Amino acid sequence: MSGNRNPNPDELKKSNFDPKSCGLYTLFKTPASEHVHQFLTHVVRGEKAEVEAMIQRDPRLLLEKMQVKDEAGRTIYGTAYQIALGAKDVSPYPGQFEEMAEMIERHLAKHFGEEERNKQYNEQFPEGFEKEEEARKQRDLDALQKLFKAIDKAKNDHELDDAIKVFKQYLEKENTREFKTGYHFNEDLFIEAMELYDRYYNKFGGFNSKKNNLVAVKGFGGIEGYFPANMAQAMCDGVGKKQQLTRSKLLDDKKTCFFDPNLGVSHFVYSYYGGGRSCRRAYIHCDAASRDFKTYVEQKQKPYQVAKYRY
Structure with a gap:
């Protein structure tokens, strides 16, 4: 410096x-x-x-x-x-x-x-901002767990739709304030969503089941819609790559923008080594995707944990 x-x-x-x-x-x-x-x-x-x-x-x-x-x-x-x-x-x-x-x-x-x-x-990052961040993380976790429990108990399409509606309303409410301090987004929300998906995968009916597809498309996709731009760009590049961001927001078809209006409605974005892909149904498990995303987030934090200032 x-x-x-x-x-x-x-x-x-x-x-x-x-x-x-x-x-x-x-x-x-x-x-x-x-x-x-x-x-x-x-x-x-x-x-x-x-x-x-x-x-x-x-x-x-x-x-x-x-x-x-x-x-x-x-x-x-x-x-x-x-x-x-x-x-x-x-x-x-x-x-x-x-x-x-x-x-x-x-x-x-x-x-x-x-x-x-x-x-x-x-x-x-004023004094005490960490407490606000931790409180938001807890609210996010509570809302996410409530979503999975509601989907688990749902007996029909109406109850499934209600579960998603409540979660989306929570996300909207959390993001209507003016962000002047701290962070704009809690990445742990997406990481925990993928981990809960794996935990409930068999219980929700396995491959291509209605409940798993709902979680992937409207749950993952709904959260991805609130990603900051640089996180969207990392998803498009492939979060497993150890390289500078290309700053592209196009998925691997080279025409669909990450922030497409249908994100969280008809598809979610799956990030693999080759880039970001639009998916309309759930994949088998997302432990690898969860691991890559979590590693990327942690790697961005690591250099600053012992620095004189933090990110």
């Missing part, structure tokens, strides 16, 4: 930052608020190349905050760095390659110093 001191705004004006070339301040080209919104929308959508190009043109964008919506429909508020941190758009192998948060952090420290980086980081 750079140890640069925080530059004075007047110093920036005297340096190589030409206001005529900076979109943020060139109001005759693009209104400032619209320009900031465009920049932060690129961040929340995981569009790393576009984000870096805009930073290189005007680093002062890194100090701007605004409310934007991600592709899951969540309302997110923060700076570019804070949005990337909240989405956990970080590298699972930081010594080998950068993802969004590391790239933004590098530019932030270079132009505005460690003090600004620390300030933004601490605003995103």
Whole structure:
């Protein structure tokens, strides 16, 4: 990390930052608020190349905050760095390659110093935020277990539909608030869903049974619809791959977007080594998929568990 001191705004004006070339301040080209919104929308959508190009043109964008919506429909508020941190758009192998948060952090420290980086980081993860995260994880787990128990007890299609409806209403309610601190998504929800699927697999009727297909398509798919962009991109690349994200959101047919309107309605996304595949029925078991996804999530956390700051 750079140890640069925080530059004075007047110093920036005297340096190589030409206001005529900076979109943020060139109001005759693009209104400032619209320009900031465009920049932060690129961040929340995981569009790393576009984000870096805009930073290189005007680093002062890194100090701007605004409310934007991600592709899951969540309302997110923060700076570019804070949005990337909240989405956990970080590298699972930081010594080998950068993802969004590391790239933004590098530019932030270079132009505005460690003090600004620390300030933004601490605003995103304030004292006590872990308790809120744990409370959300428990709510997620309770809702998920309630779903599986309801499906287990269901005697007809109406009861099955009601079970899914209650779970989807829970997900919608949890994601209607404005996300200003902490993380945007709890990956444990998806991991636990796959583990419960395996646990109930035979009880629900085995291969291609109505109950297992319902869990896969509307349960898995319903949860996947709330993935942050970088997690969707990892699913499309194949979560088992040890490589930098390509940033594609297309499934392996090269035409279906991960955030297709029918996700969780007619299909779910199964991620394998070759990429992400649209599936309309349950597979036999998902222990391998669960293991790969869990490993990927844990690998993104591992480098920061002993660091001076955490992701």
